[in-house]
Amino acid sequence: MSKKGVLLTGAHFMNGDIACAEGAIVAGCRFFAGYPITPATEIAEHLSERMPEIGRIYIQMEDEIASIAAVIGASYAGLKAMTATSGPGFSLMQENIGLAIMTETPCVIVDIMRGGPSTGQPTMPGQQDVMQARWGSHGDYEIIALAPSSVQEMFDLTIDAFNLAETYRVPTLLLADEIVAHMWEKIVIPTAEKIRIVNRKKPNVSPEEYLPFMPDDLVPPMACFGEGYRFHATGLTHDEHGYPKTSSSEVQERLVKRLCEKIRRNEDKIMRVEEVMLDDADVVVVAYGIVARAALSAVRKAREMGIKAGLLRLITLWPFPQNHVAKIAGSAKRIIVPEMNCGQLVREVERAAKETSVVFLSKLGEEPHTPMEILEAIRRNS
Amino acid sequence: MPERMRHVPLDMEKAKRPEAEIHIIKDQCKGCGFCIKFCPQKVLEESQEINARGVHPPKIVDESKCVICGFCTAVCPDFAIFVVEKLSKEEIKK
Amino acid sequence: MVQETVHPLSKYLREAMIPHIWCTGCGNGVILNCFVQAVDELEMDLDKLVVVSGIGCIGRAAGYTNADSFHTTHGRSLAFATGAKLANPELNVVVISGDGDLFAIGGNHFIHAARRNIGVKVICANNFNYGMTGGQQGPTTPLEASTTTTPYGNIEHPFNLVHLAAASGATYVARWTTLHVRRLTQSIKRMLQKEGFCFIEVISPCPEIFGRRNKMRTGLEMMDWFKRASVVENFSDPSKAEISTEKLIVGEFVNTEKVSYEKFLHEKISQINEKRVGW
Amino acid sequence: MVNIMRIEIRFAGFGGQGIIKSGIITAAAACLYSQKNAVQTQSYGPESRGGACKSEVVISEEEIDFPKVVEPDVLVVMSQHAYNEYVERVKQGGTIIMDPNMIPHEKELQNVNVFHVPATKIAEEMQRKIVANIVMLGAFVAITGILDKDAVKESIKANIPKGTEELNLHAFEKGFEYAKNLLKS
Numbered sequence: 053m054s055k056k057g058v059l060l061t062g063a064h065f066m067n068g069d070i071a072c073a074e075g076a077i078v079a080g081c082r083f084f085a086g087y088p089i090t091p092a093t094e095i096a097e098h099l100s101e102r103m104p105e106i107g108r109i110y111i112q113m114e115d116e117i118a119s120i121a122a123v124i125g126a127s128y129a130g131l132k133a134m135t136a137t138s139g140p141g142f143s144l145m146q147e148n149i150g151l152a153i154m155t156e157t158p159c160v161i162v163d164i165m166r167g168g169p170s171t172g173q174p175t176m177p178g179q180q181d182v183m184q185a186r187w188g189s190h191g192d193y194e195i196i197a198l199a200p201s202s203v204q205e206m207f208d209l210t211i212d213a214f215n216l217a218e219t220y221r222v223p224t225l226l227l228a229d230e231i232v233a234h235m236w237e238k239i240v241i242p243t244a245e246k247i248r249i250v251n252r253k254k255p256n257v258s259p260e261e262y263l264p265f266m267p268d269d270l271v272p273p274m275a276c277f278g279e280g281y282r283f284h285a286t287g288l289t290h291d292e293h294g295y296p297k298t299s300s301s302e303v304q305e306r307l308v309k310r311l312c313e314k315i316r317r318n319e320d321k322i323m324r325v326e327e328v329m330l331d332d333a334d335v336v337v338v339a340y341g342i343v344a345r346a347a348l349s350a351v352r353k354a355r356e357m358g359i360k361a362g363l364l365r366l367i368t369l370w371p372f373p374q375n376h377v378a379k380i381a382g383s384a385k386r387i388i389v390p391e392m393n394c395g396q397l398v399r400e401v402e403r404a405a406k407e408t409s410v411v412f413l414s415k416l417g418e419e420p421h422t423p424m425e426i427l428e429a430i431r432r433n434s
Numbered sequence: 435m436p437e438r439m440r441h442v443p444l445d446m447e448k449a450k451r452p453e454a455e456i457h458i459i460k461d462q463c464k465g466c467g468f469c470i471k472f473c474p475q476k477v478l479e480e481s482q483e484i485n486a487r488g489v490h491p492p493k494i495v496d497e498s499k500c501v502i503c504g505f506c507t508a509v510c511p512d513f514a515i516f517v518v519e520k521l522s523k524e525e526i527k528k
Numbered sequence: 529m530v531q532e533t534v535h536p537l538s539k540y541l542r543e544a545m546i547p548h549i550w551c552t553g554c555g556n557g558v559i560l561n562c563f564v565q566a567v568d569e570l571e572m573d574l575d576k577l578v579v580v581s582g583i584g585c586i587g588r589a590a591g592y593t594n595a596d597s598f599h600t601t602h603g604r605s606l607a608f609a610t611g612a613k614l615a616n617p618e619l620n621v622v623v624i625s626g627d628g629d630l631f632a633i634g635g636n637h638f639i640h641a642a643r644r645n646i647g648v649k650v651i652c653a654n655n656f657n658y659g660m661t662g663g664q665q666g667p668t669t670p671l672e673a674s675t676t677t678t679p680y681g682n683i684e685h686p687f688n689l690v691h692l693a694a695a696s697g698a699t700y701v702a703r704w705t706t707l708h709v710r711r712l713t714q715s716i717k718r719m720l721q722k723e724g725f726c727f728i729e730v731i732s733p734c735p736e737i738f739g740r741r742n743k744m745r746t747g748l749e750m751m752d753w754f755k756r757a758s759v760v761e762n763f764s765d766p767s768k769a770e771i772s773t774e775k776l777i778v779g780e781f782v783n784t785e786k787v788s789y790e791k792f793l794h795e796k797i798s799q800i801n802e803k804r805v806g807w
Numbered sequence: 808m809v810n811i812m813r814i815e816i817r818f819a820g821f822g823g824q825g826i827i828k829s830g831i832i833t834a835a836a837a838c839l840y841s842q843k844n845a846v847q848t849q850s851y852g853p854e855s856r857g858g859a860c861k862s863e864v865v866i867s868e869e870e871i872d873f874p875k876v877v878e879p880d881v882l883v884v885m886s887q888h889a890y891n892e893y894v895e896r897v898k899q900g901g902t903i904i905m906d907p908n909m910i911p912h913e914k915e916l917q918n919v920n921v922f923h924v925p926a927t928k929i930a931e932e933m934q935r936k937i938v939a940n941i942v943m944l945g946a947f948v949a950i951t952g953i954l955d956k957d958a959v960k961e962s963i964k965a966n967i968p969k970g971t972e973e974l975n976l977h978a979f980e981k982g983f984e985y986a987k988n989l990l991k992s
Contacts, residue, residue: 065835083615090853104797109614111793114640118607121600121637125580125611128598129619133611151601175851235874236831236847238838277596277612278619280575284542284591286599295545296591296599342874349873418850423873457533464552466747472707472755489552508565508709511550511557513535 068206068233069094075210083126083133092164095136116141120148130276136162150189156221177230179392194315197225197370199340203237215250231342270314326365333362340366349423377404386433453520454500462514465489469506540564553747555706555732566716582629586653603634642696647788655734663737693727700726701782705754815876820885823856825940830862840958846874938978945982
């Protein structure tokens with residue numbers, strides 16, 4: 053059995069799932085609970101070996117419902133925690149994602165998207181969970197979802213996901229697809245001083261004065277079990293004490309609006325996109341995940357042909373970078389949105405693009421769009 | 435009772451039977467009646483008064499019958515009754 | 529006699545949340561009472577106590593206890609508790625929940641928590657139905673009992689909870705009624721001092737919702753049934769621990785020693801890497 | 808070594824032949840041991856053994872945008888089913904390296920270079936059928952010249968179970984030698 057340290061600085065050849073697991077380790081994840089599911093299983097397998105060798109906890113639960121519940125429990129007991137799954141398991145987790153939202157539990161949920169609905173295509177890629185990621189649990193909320201396009205980003209964005217989760221006390225999603233997860237590529241793990249780690253904000257008042265859900269700049273400092281604060285947390289609508297106030301419209305308004313506002317008012321700090329050749333672009337492709345790589349290839353080929361094409365690659369899917377889309381909509385003539393689904397994020401793009409026409413390219417099944425297919429769409433719309 | 439158990443301890447006169455002090459937090463009572471019904475010494479009964487929750491809390495019939503078994507304390511769902519041993523004047527002074 | 533005074537156990541309760549929501553004659557308050565009495569007698573460190581509950585009437589018990597507490601989604605209390613206990617094994621994690629929460633929607637989590645032998649202590653209030661949602665049939669509703677969803681009588685066989693817990697691997701299994709307050713308190717104390725997964729079922733009156741449909745209109749009538757029918761049969765076969773109008777078998781059924789999951793895991797971690805045992 | 812812009816390689820066969828592993832070894836050899844960029848992707852069915860399986864590698868001197876193979880320059884194929892599926896999608900002037908014993912029904916093809924490497928038979932002669940993919944890999948390195956032999960050997964060592972180095976490197980050399988002889992004839 054290998055005996056490695058926490059940070060494996062240097063160049064490696066690994067797949068996206070393993071890179072995600074290593075990213076979690078570096079981010080300070082001390083608790084992983086999961087349930088096997090293709091194509092996310094390698095994350096669990098890798099962590100089942102890696103976590104114990106660095107004194108951390110790995111547990112396989114009886115299902116995905118239990119996995120996310122255990123993650124919330126571990127987070128409240130003071131540890132950074134993560135789970136990883138795919139579509140069917142992600143569906144099962146929605147109930148407790150809502151609990152994590154309501155109890156403001158920092159945690160990371162990795163969803164490696166495969167073809168759905170239902171068991172669908174276990175070994176094939178998809179981008180069909182994008183709306184479920186946003187609206188899967190009932191009630192109103194804001195959530196953060198990041199979409200990696202490479203193995204390197206599976207590592208980097210997993211660290212970012214932990215940092216965002218801890219900063220905003222919100223479950224944060226890494227929304228990847230089967231190709232990025234199973235793809236093997238070179239990654240470079242930096243040295244410790246180049247990695248930014250955020251830890252949760254702790255209360256600096258005595259237990260008598262502590263109000264567990266009293267926000268400090270929209271996000272309440274978080275005490276954990278066993279620290280002497282003797283606090284209560286509940287999935288019910290609660291006041292700043294954490295006590296249920298299920299009949300009060302005032303408390304419901306104040307709480308739920310704050311849960312949304314703490315993300316909305318920080319959108320600029322959370323949102324990230326990659327802009328490629330947008331300055332003079334007439335046709336802009338908006339894409340994410342594996343499809344963004346086909347789009348990049350297509351945009352480059354289009355430029356070689358003299359077409360002014362550009363790419364807006366979305367790294368943050370939620371909150372949706374609508375200002376970035378609105379900006380390109382102001383200058384570009386057409387926006388093309390290729391997605392491995394029947395039309396999900398394209399509707400957000402349409403909403404932000406207003407007058408500018410948006411062309412949707414759908415593809416389902418085994419393969420993502422080829423660069424030629426996207427190039428063809430660019431040519432037709434240039 | 436069998437014959438052999440009728441023997442009385444020789445120091446019976448000196449032994450002090452602990453005296454009970456029953457506390458009833460009337461307004462906390464929801465009137466389930468558990469303490470009244472299941473008191474082995476029948477120390478309590480339902481009172482005529484109506485408390486803040488609109489029920490009849492228990493009242494003490496004869497505190498001296500209480501043997502401080504603590505059943506009423508443990509069986510009360512509302513933490514509305516408890517019994518302690520009454521301290522003698524000397525013990526209070528200490 | 530002193531009229532207005534402070535209950536000696538009130539320090540274990542969150543003043544702001546009392547009075548509790550439970551009906552007159554409900555046994556949940558008795559269970560909470562016995563639980564905090566046990567905590568008091570053991571002089572447990574309240575800063576290391578975590579009370580977790582699920583959904584249902586008894587689910588509010590977590591909030592009433594003046595320790596760290598968490599009120600989870602329906603059925604997930606044990607999965608949550610598993611994560612908390614593993615993350616910090618120094619915590620005393622107690623799950624207080626109901627028969628519907630733990631054995632219907634949470635049944636799978638229950639058998640796996642018991643199988644794994646995670647060191648979580650479970651107190652289950654069994655009131656034979658779903659009280660909070662208005663008295664529907666549940667996994668412990670007796671055959672032929674009337675509920676709001678079995679108007680012609682229940683035709684589903686109920687779970688025998690102590691048998692299920694024992695078969696799933698719990699290291700401590702007991703059943704009492706809310707009338708057995710001292711035995712229950714002793715049992716809770718015993719459980720709190722054990723390693724591994726422990727389970728106590730408490731048969732609890734629900735006169736307002738279950739009782740009145742089944743010829744026991746008050747808590748007193750239900751407690752009378754417990755008094756009349758209860759037979760203490762310690763260490764008898766839990767598979768034969770019947771609950772019927774005539775006979776209600778209570779007692780301690782299992783009390784064994786088995787290495788807990790968290791201890792096993794931490795030993796494993798130490799073996800794998802003796803130099804790195806810090807957290 | 809040829810200087811390459813973008814080369815696409817497809818390994819195909821059925822689950823259990825080590826197809827995915829061949830792709831990973833090849834891509835790792837390129838990017839960790841040869842200073843090139845490489846990416847491996849895969850596609851497989853739900854079966855662990857016997858289902859259709861392909862492993863694709865893109866190697867380039869430049870940054871690789873699209874990681875999937877569109878029109879392979881090289882097809883390394885080890886089953887009839889995979890052969891039927893992919894043989895006609897090879898780039899004009901491209902290369903097919905096939906195991907003839909696993910592919911009894913061969914098609915007439917125009918404008919591609921076809922090499923027969925009986926890797927499974929060679930592996931069976933070594934009493935280890937499991938290393939057929941590594942035999943094939945040796946032949947692939949010899950025939951295409953895309954990768955340095957030593958880099959691939961390093962990559963093999965890094966990607967196989969400990970204790971099987973000798974067996975695998977031996978298999979690699981067998982395949983390499985067989986293909987060298989093919990090229991001579």
